[in-house]
Amino acid sequence: MLLVEDDRELAGLLAEMLDGEGYETDQAHDGQRGLHLGLTGHYAVMILDRRLPVMDGLGLLSGLRRKAVTTRVLMLSALGEVSDRVAGLDAGADDYLVKPFEMDEMLARVRALCRRDLDGADCLPLGEAALDLVRREVILERGRRVTLSGREFELLRTLAQRPKVIHPRSSLQTEVFADTNGESIVDTYVYYLRRKLGRGVVRTVHGLGYQLGAV
Structure with missing residues (x-):
């Protein structure tokens, strides 16, 4: 997993939960570092916060998609209006989860994104x-x-x-x-x-x- 979240306390909590579920998690705390890891690493799923320093989540995601990175992306954001969710999905996110959220729901969404790869036509x-x-x-x-x-x-x-x-x-x-x-x-x-x-x-x-x- 790649987790890009600027709230270090939340990032640590999420990484601990993901690791406890058997995933291996890399972390980045700004959009530029997240973009670098996303372009150079191989991940099953990326979890991106929308509001990030240096480069926001939409810019990060657009940069990945322009470089043909097809990794599944779950976007996290406190922006929960329909227009916000639409913007995230249109930028290339596969799923969008509004903060605050239940950890069990986030883990379920991650599992669902992993299953999409297993069911893919490719x-x-x-x-x-x-x-x-x-x-x-x-x-x-x-x-x-x-x-x-x-x-x-x-x-x-x-x-x-x-x-x-x-x-x-x-x-x-x-x-x-x-x-x-x-x-x-x-x-x-x-x-x-x-x-x-x-x-x-x-x-x-x-x-x-x-x-x-x-x-």
Whole structure:
């Protein structure tokens, strides 16, 4: 998570609650720092206050969207008029929560934004997780993401596109590793995927090949 909130006491409280729910939270206390982190980091969800020093939340959000950052954004604000909410959503926010709010509601909204990624058209299901085809990452529970190398991504995508098929090592070598010699390269990258995502991500069907497992 990226949390951009200038009220340091509130930011600490929110970060503590998010961390308690299993999220990893980076903090920024002004819009400029928030923009820098938003452009250089990889986050499941960003929580942005609307009134920020240096650059306000709308400017920050517009800057992210102009740079094609598609991360889900929950905007927080004491400005609760319909026109204020419309302005936030039109700037690119996915949800808008008016202060003061109940912490349980904020956490529920964060969970809902994380689920949108799991249900997205640009994702392939991996059991309870998903493969983000745009960012080439695996989205795990609570929005945690695992970055894959190019070859890891291509191998996992090939398995996920036909999850019920048992893929012989020879066909995987041809489809994913055509520029290399030897089927052992398939075993190497299966090992890499298991090291990052757990042994269950790829199932070995002895004598036949590999099949998508579950993360």
